[in-house]
Amino acid sequence: MSDPQRQMQFTRKGRQVEAARARICAAVVVSLDRHGYAGTSINRVQEIAGVSRGALTHHFPSRQALVAETAGRLLQRAIGSTESRRAALARMMENAARAAGKGAADVPGAEEAGDPVAAWLLRTWDRVVNSREGRALLEILVATRTDQELHRVLAPELAAWDGRMSDAILDLFTAAEGGDEEARLLWGLCRTFLRGLLIQERFVADPAVLQLYMQRFAAIISPHLRLRSPADAQQPAHRKGGAEKPAGRRKAS
Amino acid sequence: MSDPQRQMQFTRKGRQVEAARARICAAVVVSLDRHGYAGTSINRVQEIAGVSRGALTHHFPSRQALVAETAGRLLQRAIGSTESRRAALARMMENAARAAGKGAADVPGAEEAGDPVAAWLLRTWDRVVNSREGRALLEILVATRTDQELHRVLAPELAAWDGRMSDAILDLFTAAEGGDEEARLLWGLCRTFLRGLLIQERFVADPAVLQLYMQRFAAIISPHLRLRSPADAQQPAHRKGGAEKPAGRRKAS
């Protein structure tokens, strides 16, 4: 038994295994999105992933393990997509600055640029929350409420998740009034709203209503947030108490 | 075959049937709350309701019919509880008036009275949304997203539901700026937020966080709403276009 970590990354078998697991979890996401948690049987996952029953049960000894790992990957993706999209916002801000320099009115994307908070919210809705992965995560969140086994496994991760999401976004935005703690709370409200909107997504009469809801909510919440100025961008003051290690993100427990 | 409506209400058998159906649907609510949609089998419902398999299948030929009727009852309850709570708010407003008359600071309930919108939201959260029935409804809403049969049956009712909820509350509140249409939108945002918060309910580390979220959201949204003054309370101007029949509520289709 050599170091399993090393094996996972560098040996041929290790890469193969990781590919298989990722493939299966992707199938779980598709099934959750299309058929919900109740409709996501291992038969269905097996069918979508295109793997044998043996392969599936080999990698994931139980249905619960399957959902749990998928959930972990989805949570990581959500945080990652928030972090990686900083680049997108940076570009957006540049455009805003340029637009402001020469009469903003009829420059493409000027509306977004005018309110970066609103723009960020709308983009998050369109590309993260209301996506296949976002809807799959919704199914898992709701299932975790009543599935004891799932709750036991996922509850700690989920509890930490909200905080980590706020951490990720605090590099860019902060509260208009009050400290970072206030900003964390406000972004929490935003995520809560987005989750609620996702439930509505399928039974609202007109899809445009969703956009309307998003825009109205963004307009209401955005005065309470502002772009973090470059000056304090260097010291994001992430942590609650400020007494923790200044560098390095928390590890998922 | 006499008039089934008459039979339902007045005959002995009719009352008995209605009692049985209500009893079974109540069991569905309990099961949805405790075990979720995936865990709500007809066996489980039978067990909780304490009825035989024959009785259950006699009243509800399929699982889908069972959930659909339960959903209908939950939606009606939600609207009803909004309407009936007008009385509560009226009392609250009286208290507020009295408190304002003699130095509001240390009168019990003064905080609530100070912001009727926030008070209404907090009460709705505690007594309607975060209740057994509210959580059961959440399960149904989410299940409706992926369960085709359920969606086919419930989608029209659900689509109309949001509007009816706003109608019910518009008798008491309206928008600070803009017409009733704006107020309907704002209340829609509130309900969306409440739904989102309900998902979070089980995996938030500290339950006090939920209260904090509620209070912060209420503080943000309440400046955009105000109590409807007695003057225009007589003409609530419910309908969107104003071109519909002036009296009588919409029937659930």
Place this chain on the structure above:
DNA sequence: TCTTACAGACCGAACGTTCTGTCTTTCATT
């Protein structure tokens, strides 16, 4: 008498899990 409310056995299908078997990769030993 006739309808209907209910009781409970029963059905095939699908569920999640266990198990046996085969083939490939890995790695210590030569």
Place this chain on the structure above:
DNA sequence: AATGAAAGACAGAACGTTCGGTCTGTAAGA
């Protein structure tokens, strides 16, 4: 470098259980 045993990746049959739904029988009210 060659090799042979161990480990692991997968395939697929089979398990007992539970699912939703049907069907027949019984008793009571209309």
